[in-house]
Amino acid sequence: METFTARPLAAIAAANKTVYWSFIVTDALANVYKWSTGTIPATVGGTEPWEEAHSFKIVNFSGITLRRNKSESGIHAANDASFTIVNSGNALTAANFKGGEVLINLLINDGIGKELCGSWRFRIKSASPYAQQIDVECEDFVQEFLKGSYPNTPLVNGIFPATQGTANDNICVPEPYGVCYIPLRSVYAGADRHYLLGLASHAYTIEEVRSPRILGTKIAWANPPFTFQQSTVADADAVDWRMFQPLIAGGNPGIFLSGSQILDVPTKFSRDDTVAMTNPADVLHRVLNNMGLVDAVLDLTAFAAAASTFYYWGTPEGFYGDTVVDGFLTDDPPVGSDGFAFWWGGTQSPIDWNFAFWYKQDRTKVLSSLLAMCHACLIVGEKVRLQVLSKTSQATFTKAQVLKGAEVGADSFRYTDSLQEKSSDCGYVAFQIGGEAQDEFLKILVPAKATKNVIDAEVITFPGVSDNQQAQILGTLYYQRKLLKVADLSFTSKGTMVALRPDDIVTINDAEYGGTYDVLIEEMSISPDLSIGFSMTRFSDA
Secondary structure (H helix, E strand, O other): OOOOOHHHHHHHHOOOOEEEEEEEEEOOOOOEEEEEOOOEOOOOOOOOHHHOOEEEOEEOOOOEEEEOOOHHHOOOOOOEEEEEEEOHHHOOOHHHOOOOEEEEEEEEEOOOOEEEEEEEEEEEEEEEEEOOEEEEEEEEOOHHHHOOEEOOOOEHHHHOOOOOOOOOOOEEEEEEEOOEEEEEOEEEEOOEEEEEEEEOOOOEEEEEEEOOHHHOOOOEEEOOOOEEEEEEEEOOOOOEEEEEEEEEEOOEEOOOEEOOEEOOEEEEEEEOOOOOOOOHHHHHHHHHHHHOOOHHHEOHHHHHHHHHHHHHOOOOOOOOOOOEEOOEEOOOOOOOOOOHHHHHOOOOOOOOOOEEEEEOEEHHHHHHHHHHOOOEEEEEOOOEEEEEOOOOEEEEEOHHHEOEOOOOOOEOOEEEEOOOOOOOOEEEEEEOOOOOOOOOOEEEEEEOOOOOOOEEEEEEEOOOOOOHHHHHHHHHHHHHHHHOEEEEEEEEEOHHHOOOOOOOEEEEEEHHHOEEEEEEEEEEEEOOOOOEEEEEEEEOOO
16 A cells, blocks of 8 residues: 555545646657646646646546556566557657656645645557557556566576586576575586686685485585685686585595586575575565666665565564564564564564575566565555565445446446365475575475365475475465455445555455455556546455
């Protein structure tokens, strides 16, 4: 849910108000235009771009559709909008707008003043000219950064081509967080075999190597007493890479073979710039940066708040006080989310991630996995906000908030009951305990609520989680959203609910709507007149 100050809240709640839509368009040539669905005069004394004068240029505005990013389905559904630019005399070149950007602002004047009550940043997918008009189709600006694979590091075999013995696969230079324990690829560089750590511009600390699993018996060599000799080797493009040789066989470099195949060796190590980066919010921040989302389009205050929540999830119950409010202890700073400390009731570590990206994956899959691994979502507006998911209801809907579609007859509320979407009531969570190699995971069967009778086909993997209880709770939260859906709801509401966002929980409370129960917002379409179409899901359990 958006957090507004008093004046925007008063404007939203006003019985009589005027709605304006501001379109700040930046074309692909960096030209900036301020247009609207009607002429907007400048705000006296205003300093923000939306307070400047806007000329009438926008028609056929469809409104804005916001969608929930479904991590449990591996989906990052795009927000979208469409509108038409009036292009009198063909003065504007349509081709210049494709790939550009538009910031759509919702402005409400309640008679006291004009207030900003919502902002959404979009990328222009298409700009189609006809009859002195340009039809524009937009999607949220994050989508363009979700194309391709992650991490951005090159494939190991692309740097040092395999001459013999190593696989031609998608293993890449690792991107580690905290202290990871992953397989490293053997490369032939210089005049000898080494295991590749990463760029030589970083410093690496190696704690342990172990024998590859395929060899059967586990043998581990810790540092000390064994030595992991590091060296720097340049590739064919004169890029320096840091490598090491495990001196474990009488002081000789260890190489592990299975027949003629040279095996990857599981290595426990860290990198100087990311060894302390274990909070999920910090990792997500860096990953989004690496995908191309700069800090200017990230809500860093929201990321910091999420980081605090993740940290205090591990607070022992009673340390800040014994009373629980909204799932948190009363003196806990991040009030308003569901705290693991309340569920566990004992001393637990904060949720810390120690893992690495070491093979190429689709970016959408990477982001879905990371969000599921910390029970969070991304809210895309003018900026990207990281929000920890919460079961706390953000609003209540009765007949008073639901609009009619016509003068006579029933209102717009629709309830479609169904059998539970999936017959499964449980699923496996894969994770690895601390100190064990993360090339293979343990599996724990967790219930979506209480029973474990029908197992879902999916195994959700949490590579960064090493705590047994954290893995089980995160798995249960994941499978609740995936398996417990029992009904779909839709209706059109008044614009007073414009602060809500997809992934919020709200309460339905009316006898004509089936009583009192909580639902999850899947989608909301904000119309130009500020009426809002909601699509929601009800679950069999809270």
